[in-house]
Amino acid sequence: MSYTADFISELTRAANEVDKLSADEYRRLVQRAVRMVREMRLETGTRPSCGNHVAMEDLEIAALMAEAAAKNDEVEGVLLNLAGMIRALKIMVDGKIEVRKCD
Numbered sequence: 001m002s003y004t005a006d007f008i009s010e011l012t013r014a015a016n017e018v019d020k021l022s023a024d025e026y027r028r029l030v031q032r033a034v035r036m037v038r039e040m041r042l043e044t045g046t047r048p049s050c051g052n053h054v055a056m057e058d059l060e061i062a063a064l065m066a067e068a069a070a071k072n073d074e075v076e077g078v079l080l081n082l083a084g085m086i087r088a089l090k091i092m093v094d095g096k097i098e099v100r101k102c103d
Contacts, residue, residue, distance in 0.1 A: 046092070
């Protein structure tokens, strides 16, 4: 399995076991995921503001709010959202899908 697939699994597993996750572990996962999404977006040429894409700043704010509120369902949602974004970007990178850039 590739690093990306392993990381998607790690995010999903953490979301399913969010009650066992420390604040530091959560923060590190979010930081790694946000960095990976940014790098993959650069590689594919996608922009966060295109169509229905969630802006990374909004996702980072949601992550911080979920951490501050310590609500497991919000933490789970942030982790699953990041895993989904990485999965979609991996498909685009692997398939060399041409992405239409927004103007």
